Amino acid sequence: MSEVVKTDRRILRTKQAITTAFLELFAKKDFEQITINEIADRANVNRGTVYLHFSDKYELLDKCMESHIQELISLCQSQDTGPIQPGVIRDPKPFFDYVQEHYAFLSALFSNQRAFVFRDRLLHYIASSLTAKLERPDRAIDKEVNAQFMASAFIGVVEWWIRHQMPHSTKYMADQVHHLFSHSQGSPPADTRN
Amino acid sequence: MSEVVKTDRRILRTKQAITTAFLELFAKKDFEQITINEIADRANVNRGTVYLHFSDKYELLDKCMESHIQELISLCQSQDTGPIQPGVIRDPKPFFDYVQEHYAFLSALFSNQRAFVFRDRLLHYIASSLTAKLERPDRAIDKEVNAQFMASAFIGVVEWWIRHQMPHSTKYMADQVHHLFSHSQGSPPADTRN
DNA sequence: CCGAAATCGTCCCATAAACAACAAAACCCT
DNA sequence: AGGGTTTTGTTGTTTATGGGACGATTTCGG
Numbered sequence: 001m002s003e004v005v006k007t008d009r010r011i012l013r014t015k016q017a018i019t020t021a022f023l024e025l026f027a028k029k030d031f032e033q034i035t036i037n038e039i040a041d042r043a044n045v046n047r048g049t050v051y052l053h054f055s056d057k058y059e060l061l062d063k064c065m066e067s068h069i070q071e072l073i074s075l076c077q078s079q080d081t082g083p084i085q086p087g088v089i090r091d092p093k094p095f096f097d098y099v100q101e102h103y104a105f106l107s108a109l110f111s112n113q114r115a116f117v118f119r120d121r122l123l124h125y126i127a128s129s130l131t132a133k134l135e136r137p138d139r140a141i142d143k144e145v146n147a148q149f150m151a152s153a154f155i156g157v158v159e160w161w162i163r164h165q166m167p168h169s170t171k172y173m174a175d176q177v178h179h180l181f182s183h184s185q186g187s188p189p190a191d192t193r194n
Numbered sequence: 195m196s197e198v199v200k201t202d203r204r205i206l207r208t209k210q211a212i213t214t215a216f217l218e219l220f221a222k223k224d225f226e227q228i229t230i231n232e233i234a235d236r237a238n239v240n241r242g243t244v245y246l247h248f249s250d251k252y253e254l255l256d257k258c259m260e261s262h263i264q265e266l267i268s269l270c271q272s273q274d275t276g277p278i279q280p281g282v283i284r285d286p287k288p289f290f291d292y293v294q295e296h297y298a299f300l301s302a303l304f305s306n307q308r309a310f311v312f313r314d315r316l317l318h319y320i321a322s323s324l325t326a327k328l329e330r331p332d333r334a335i336d337k338e339v340n341a342q343f344m345a346s347a348f349i350g351v352v353e354w355w356i357r358h359q360m361p362h363s364t365k366y367m368a369d370q371v372h373h374l375f376s377h378s379q380g381s382p383p384a385d386t387r388n
Numbered sequence: 389c390c391g392a393a394a395t396c397g398t399c400c401c402a403t404a405a406a407c408a409a410c411a412a413a414a415c416c417c418t
Numbered sequence: 419a420g421g422g423t424t425t426t427g428t429t430g431t432t433t434a435t436g437g438g439a440c441g442a443t444t445t446c447g448g
Contacts, residue, residue, distance in 0.1 A: 008436060010404050013211065013238045035425060044207045046406050051427065202406060204434050229395065240436045245397065 015053055017043040019067075022060050027104035031061065031112055058114075065109070065118045072098060073125050092154070093174035099158060100170050107162050119155060127151035150181065209247055211237040213261075216254050221298035225255065225306050252308075259303070259312045266292060267319055286348070287368035293352060294364055301356050313349060321345035344375065 021043035025034050034057060040047040054060040075094055099106055109115050130147035154177065161173055168176075215237035219228050228251060234241040248254040269288055293300055303309045324341035348371065355367055362370075 008404065009238045009240065010435060013207070014405075016238075017207065036427090037425065044203045044210075046203065047426090048407085048428080049405055052405075056426095202434065204405065208435075230397090231395065241396090242398075242437090243435055246435080250397095 011053075014043075014045055014049060017045055018050055018053065018060070019064060021045075022057070023064060023105050026061070026064075027108050031057075031108075031114075061114060062117070064105070065114075065121075068102065068105070069118065069121050069125070072122060076126070076129070091174065092177040093170055095158070096161070096170035096173045099162060100166060103162070103166060107165070110159065110162055119159065123151055123155045126154065153180070205247075208237075208239055208243060211239055212244055212247065212254070213258060215239075216251070217258060217299050220255070220258075221302045225251075225302075225308075255308060256311070258299070259308075259315075262296065262299070263312065263315050263319075266316060270320070270323070285368065286371045287364055289352070290355070290364035290367045293356060294360060297356070297360060301359070304353065304356050313353065317345055317349045320348065347374070 018039060021039050022034070025038060025042065036047055036050055036057060039045075039057070039060075040050050043050075050060075054063065072095065075098055109118060127144075127147045130151055131144050134143050134147055157173070157177060157180075161168070212233060216228070216233050219232060219236065230241055230244055230251060233251070233254075234244050237244075244254075248257065266289065269292055303312060321338075321341045324345055325338050328337050328341055351367070351371060351374075355362070
C-alpha cells in the first residue's frame with residue numbers, strides 16, 4: 001500500500017553527525033553559546049548543510065528532545081503486555097537505565113529553559129496512557145486526576161534524580177519507585193478531594 | 195610554498211565511517227568472515243563508495259594498521275627530547291595507555307595472520323630509532339644488535355600483555371618495563387657473542 | 389554435485405552535500 | 419557610539435556519494 005520511500009543514506013549519516021556533534025556540545029557548554037559554525041565544524045559538515053536539515057539550533061534541540069521522548073515512550077510501550085500492576089511502567093529500571101545512559105544530554109537539558117517542553121511532553125504521554133489503563137474501583141477518585149498524580153510523581157522522581165547527579169543506582173531508584181507506586185496506588189493523598 | 199589542498203569533508207567523514215565500521219566488525223568477528231556489504235551497511239555508505247577508497251578489505255586492514263602505527267610512533271617521538279635514559283621510550287605508560295584504549299582492535303589483530311606486519315613495522319621503527327640513539331661504550335656489543343634486543347623485548351612485552359587480555363594496569367606495565375630496561379641496559383644476555 | 393543465494397567488482401545517472409561568496413545581523417572591545 | 423570581527427542565512431556551481439543494475443564469481447544447503 002503506502003510506499004515506504006527509504007531516505008538517502010547521506011541524509012541519515014549527516015543528520016546523525018550533526019545531532020551527535022550538537023549533543024556533545026550541548027553537554028559541555030551553554031546552549032546559547034553554541035554556534036552553527038561550531039556544530040558544522042565538529043560534525044565535519046558544511047555549514048550550509050546544517051541549514052538543509054534544521055532551520056536553526058532551536059529546532060535542532062527540539063528534534064533531539066523529540067527523539068529522546070520517542071525512545072522513552074517506546075521503552076514504556078515495550079512493557080505494555082498483560083495486566084497492569086503498579087502503574088503503566090511495570091519495571092521502571094529500563095527507564096532509569098536509559099536516563100543514566102544519556103545523562104550528559106539530559107542533565108544539560110534540565111538546566112535549560114526549554115526543558116519544560118521535554119518534561120511536559122513525557123508527562124502528558126504517561127498520564128494519558130495511565131488514564132486509559134487505570135482501573136479505579138473507588139468512585140470518589142477521578143481516574144484522570146489519579147493518572148496525573150502518578151505520572152507527575154514518577155517524572156518528578158526522575159527529574160530529581162537527574163538534577164542531583166544520579167546519587168543512587170538505577171536498580172535502587174527502580175525499587176524505590178516500585179515501592180512508592182505500589183503503596184500509593186490504592187491510597188492517594190488524603191486531602192486530594194478538597 | 196606547497197599548497198595544502200585540504201580534502202573534501204565528505205571524504206573524511208566517509209573514510210572515518212568505513213574505518214570505524216570495519217574496526218567494530220573486526221573486533222567482534224573473524225576477519226575473513228567480514229564482507230564489504232556488511233561494512234558498507236554498518237557505515238551507512240553505499241557499497242560502491244567503499245571501493246572508491248579501498249580496493250578491498252585487505253587494504254582497509256592495512257590502512258588501519260598503518261594509522262595505529264603512525265599514532266604509536268608519534269607517541270614515541272613526542273618524548274624525544276633531552277638525553278635518552280633507558281631506551282627510546284622514556285616513559286612507556288602512554289604507549290600502554292594507547293594500546294589499552296584500542297584493545298578491541300589490537301587484540302583482534304593479534305589473533306590474525308596479518309598481525310606480523312603490524313608487529314614488524316613497529317619493531318623496525320623502534321629498533322632503528324634505538325640504533326641511532328644508543329650509546330655503547332662497550333665495544334664488544336653491537337649497537338644494532340642491542341637495539342634489536344631492546345626493541346624486541348619491549349614489543350614482546352606489549353604483545354604478551356595484549357594476548358593475555360591486559361592482566362595488569364598500564365601503570366604496572368610501564369613500571370615493569372622501566373625496571374627491566376634499566377637493568378638490562380648495560381648487561382645483555384651473556385652468550386650473545388657465540 | 390547442482391542450483392539458489394549471496395557477494396563481488398564495476399558501471400551509469402540522480403542528487404545530497406561541499407565549497408565559495410555574499411549581504412545582513414549580531415557580537416565584541418575600547 | 420562605532421569599527422572590526424564573527425555569525426548568520428542564502429545563493430550558485432561543483433563534486434562525492436547513493437541507488438540501482440549488471441554479469442561474474444563465490445558460498446552454501448540439500
